[in-house]
Amino acid sequence: MHPLLEKKGFIVDVDGVVGRGDTPIPEGVMAVNRLRKLGKRIVFVSNNSTRSRRILFERLRRFGLEIKEEEIIVTTHATAVYIRDENKKARVYTTGEEGLKDELRLAGLEIVDYDEADYLVVGLNRYITYSDIKKALRLCLRNDVRYIATNPDRLYPAEDGPIPGTGMIVGALYWMTGREPDVIIGKPSRVIMEQALKTLGLEGEEVAVIGDQLDVDVPAGKEIKADTALVLTGVTTEKNLNELKKRHGFEPDYVLRTLNSIFGD
Amino acid sequence: MHPLLEKKGFIVDVDGVVGRGDTPIPEGVMAVNRLRKLGKRIVFVSNNSTRSRRILFERLRRFGLEIKEEEIIVTTHATAVYIRDENKKARVYTTGEEGLKDELRLAGLEIVDYDEADYLVVGLNRYITYSDIKKALRLCLRNDVRYIATNPDRLYPAEDGPIPGTGMIVGALYWMTGREPDVIIGKPSRVIMEQALKTLGLEGEEVAVIGDQLDVDVPAGKEIKADTALVLTGVTTEKNLNELKKRHGFEPDYVLRTLNSIFGD
Incomplete structure (x- = not known):
């Protein structure tokens, strides 16, 4: 055995x-x-920092796995839980996709634009814009803003070659400001x-x-x-x-x- | 005096x-x-890595400066000149905006998609996409590709606060691959x-x-x-x-x- x-x-x-x-x-x-x-x-x-727990659950069920949703921990959900446990009233600006935003909302957190935020949550976004990075940059420069990264993944292997991970944004911010995340969840x-x-x-x-x-x-x-x-x-x-x-x-x-x-x- | x-x-x-x-x-x-x-x-x-020399020249003339176009050195043009002097037949993939592409073309260089390139030219792009960064990433991972950055600027002061510079892309690539530019022009x-x-x-x-x-x-x-x-x-x-x-x-x-x-x- x-x-x-x-x-x-x-x-x-x-x-x-x-x-x-x-x-x-x-x-x-x-x-x-x-x-x-x-x-x-x-x-x-x-x-994974782009899919909600629900979406990942449905995928795993389709694979034929006999599991409950609670048996899945994915950084979208884990990040939301971490912040809620730390500060129920957190006002969050995130670079992330809808899957991450969904989890933050489900945890009862408020998603706001950057000038109203006291939390910066960096997660991968395959539709990221210059403006998103600008907003994250400005929050990163503020000492009174807590900076959380969903995960530290630098790159992923895709079918046709490597693709950028959340580290793309973490690295851009580090290079511009010298600041690394206060907490990494994944x-x-x-x-x-x-x-x-x-x-x-x-x-x-x-x-x-x-x-x-x-x-x-x-x-x-x-x-x-x-x-x-x-x-x-x-x-x-x-x-x-x-x-x-x-x-x-x-x-x-x-x-x-x-x-x-x-x-x- | x-x-x-x-x-x-x-x-x-x-x-x-x-x-x-x-x-x-x-x-x-x-x-x-x-x-x-x-x-x-x-x-x-x-x-500046987004404007061609011609555009900058016209702006300076509007300021009331008595100058000739040849008296302006801007990283878009300087990068194109540098690469042309190094390798007239360079096949360039660039993250940059039209101003940079214009200069590369004016220098007689060929602009190609990433899978045909032997030069990676990183310049600021205020309309950059995930796909652009993915392509730069893949070139950055190849030792046979020469990697040139127009300038090392991390951020700029804009009227309403700091905005990302070319360093945003240089930093993302460094974090993902450990590689810095072979040459920085600016x-x-x-x-x-x-x-x-x-x-x-x-x-x-x-x-x-x-x-x-x-x-x-x-x-x-x-x-x-x-x-x-x-x-x-x-x-x-x-x-x-x-x-x-x-x-x-x-x-x-x-x-x-x-x-x-x-x-x-």
């Missing part, structure tokens, strides 16, 4: 583990459903990982963190002292694994061809 | 010295015309300052560099061993001068209330 099967809970990445965009990864979906049948607690954690930040543990009702030692990105999912797991497993169904492959280990200077506790390899398949 | 009047040539910044946007600064315009009557050689140097880079000296036909010691930005114009002057004078008609004021000197750890050779103060007015 695979040692990971002794864990009580699993924190599972979405992209590259159970799906790629709108396409399911059958081995990943099957493995999650098998883990659930064994009574394991499961939570999905995604750094992996490998412990903020989102602690939300995941809270949802599971478990301690870090009792869970395994499963993901496809060595530099994101492995440090995220280490933040909460969980065991980590890297699957080779996403950006990490048998081919680049050794080079990635060498480049980053750390490695996962386990490497799995697919998540289903946990069952010896 | 002001010691700067012993210089044979003057390298004069545009914004904050002879004009603010479309509005002339009368003392600056008058002083330049007086210098010219004394037989001084004059060249204007601007970090001040304080010596690239544009050497083009200015060449136009004047003078050595650095024979000229004065006049500008309104301590952190840009003073190091630009020092790059070519010219004397530097800071005017207080732009971003630097009597009020913030000492704080700026302290912050940057250097100062200009002279401070002038307006450029016309060179004549004791």
Whole structure:
């Protein structure tokens, strides 16, 4: 029996583990459903900052995953929850897309234009304009404005090549002002990982963190002292694994061809 | 007589010295015309990366300046000249606006989409899209692509507050890829300052560099061993001068209330 099967809970990445965009990864979906049948607690954690939790939930259901919406933690929702817990009356300006705005509103927060804001929330926006960046810049220059980034992702692999992540905006602001976010919510930040543990009702030692990105999912797991497993169904492959280990200077506790390899398949 | 009047040539910044946007600064315009009557050689140097030299020339003529188009060096034109001198057959992808594209074409360079380019030229674009940044990102990741930035300006003071400069894009790319431009053309880079000296036909010691930005114009002057004078008609004021000197750890050779103060007015 695979040692990971002794864990009580699993924190599972979405992209590259159970799906790629709108396409399911059958081995990943099957493995999650098998883990659930064994009574394991499961939570999905995604750094996606453009989709609401509801939208991601519907996608995972279409993949054939038997889950509840509450078992999904995505940075849009996690950011809104974090800010609401910190300041229920926060007045938020965000660079983000509708998915992020929806979650901020659902959390009871007010979305305002930049000159009325006391929170700057930076999330990816594939329709971003110069004016959006100008507004974020002006807030970034104000010490009385709290600056939260949904996630630190620099770039993503798309089908035809890399595309910019939220780091595009974080980097532009850093270069212009010297300021980095006060808080980053997404992996490998412990903020989102602690939300995941809270949802599971478990301690870090009792869970395994499963993901496809060595530099994101492995440090995220280490933040909460969980065991980590890297699957080779996403950006990490048998081919680049050794080079990635060498480049980053750390490695996962386990490497799995697919998540289903946990069952010896 | 002001010691700067012993210089044979003057390298004069545009914004904050002879004009603010479309509005002339009368003392600056008058002083330049007086210098010219004394037989001084004059060249204007601007970090503007959205306007062609022709457009800037027409603006300066409207200000009442008696100049020729060849006496203007602006990063749109200077970038095109630099690339042409380096590689006449360069195939350029640029993030920039029409003003920059016009200059690249005028220099005989071919403007292509990113997947056909061997030069990436980053200049400010107030209509930039996610797709533009994606294309720049992909070129930035390629070692066989030469990466030129028109200028390093992080932000500009606009009437209602700061607005992003070219540094917005340079910073986004740096954050995503770790790569900085191979060459930066605009001040304080010596690239544009050497083009200015060449136009004047003078050595650095024979000229004065006049500008309104301590952190840009003073190091630009020092790059070519010219004397530097800071005017207080732009971003630097009597009020913030000492704080700026302290912050940057250097100062200009002279401070002038307006450029016309060179004549004791």
